[in-house]
Amino acid sequence: MEYHDVIIVGGGPAGSSAARQLVDGGYDCLVLDREQFPREKLCAGWITPEVLEDLAFAPEDYPHRFLTFEVLDIAFKGLHVPLRSPQHSIRRYEFDAWLLERSGAPVRRHNVRHVTETDDGYQIDEAYRCRYLVGAGGTRCPVYRELFRGGKPRTKGLQAVTLEREYACDWQDPSCHLWFLDKGLPGYAWYVPKADGYLNVGVGGMADKLKRRGDDIRRHWDLLCERLVGEGLVDEPPESPGGYSYFLRDRSDPGRLGDAFVVGDAAGLATRDMCEGIGPAVRSGLLAARSIMAGEPYELGGIDRFTSGNLLVRKGLERAFLG
């Protein structure tokens, strides 16, 4: 059985952020991921300037596709509002692999199935033991499932479902477009171009609300495809999408149990107005690492529950998605 001071389950932005901090602090830490990196991750790949700050890199340091939008084209029930707020896009396929490699942590391919608490830490399957355990395995994180879920089940009403497609496309419009609450969608649709001829398009909405309305995310995908062609944003509708779901931030946080932590989507931390998950994943990974290194409490209160700084937008979208 292999022993490490810290084992991190999942090498996405949450896991690699924790790993980088721990390696810098001289900790013996291992990342386990069931996928070989680079790996596909369904995600529009929009990142905020705060994510760059938290990860301490400038666009010119980043070796892969990186695009900045000076203005976002936001449509709200048919009304278009240009929003001057620089934001960025990356491809998760490249971004996550770069972050994980940059962390300097050893990475092992392993599909974690069972996690148990022992007298002096945790055991993973029949293969690994550790003192501290960080669950960064996304929505279906085995650390959350085995240690946290019993005491803190996720709230059904906070589950967002998505359909999206990322593909090589010679896009002509370099703006980011977001269509909110269109045709009854309790969420939004997006068109997010990436540098050097890639495009990500998709729809996301609250699962419970869609179900209660007898609606289906697939209908909103079909509407988006019609719109993209109708508005001349693409020549042909995109091929079949992939689907994934994740959870928005609850009123209380699952956080920490003994020396086990959950971070990122495993903890359900996406913002309640924009469903932004990368920023909260990075911040929670950094906080968990600091908590391990400095013995500080792991408190998620410092991670904002909202993306927008505008109170009206925060409350309006929260109500439309979750109310």
Ligand SMILES: Cc1cc2nc3c(=O)[nH]c(=O)nc-3n(C[C@H](O)[C@H](O)[C@H](O)COP(=O)(O)OP(=O)(O)OC[C@H]3O[C@@H](n4cnc5c(N)ncnc54)[C@H](O)[C@@H]3O)c2cc1C
């Ligand atoms: C369609 C879609 C679009 C989105 N768009 C955006 C966006 O534009 N901007 C934004 O900020 N957020 C967006 N999000 C949310 C964002 O993708 C997530 O919040 C973010 O990826 C969370 O990061 P994470 O590190 O917690 O988890 P993940 O990135 O999901 O990483 C989890 C890792 O754990 C590994 N893993 C899982 N199970 C196991 C296991 N049993 N054993 C070992 N390893 C395991 C996985 O292979 C994976 O590498 C989007 C989400 C979706 C679904």
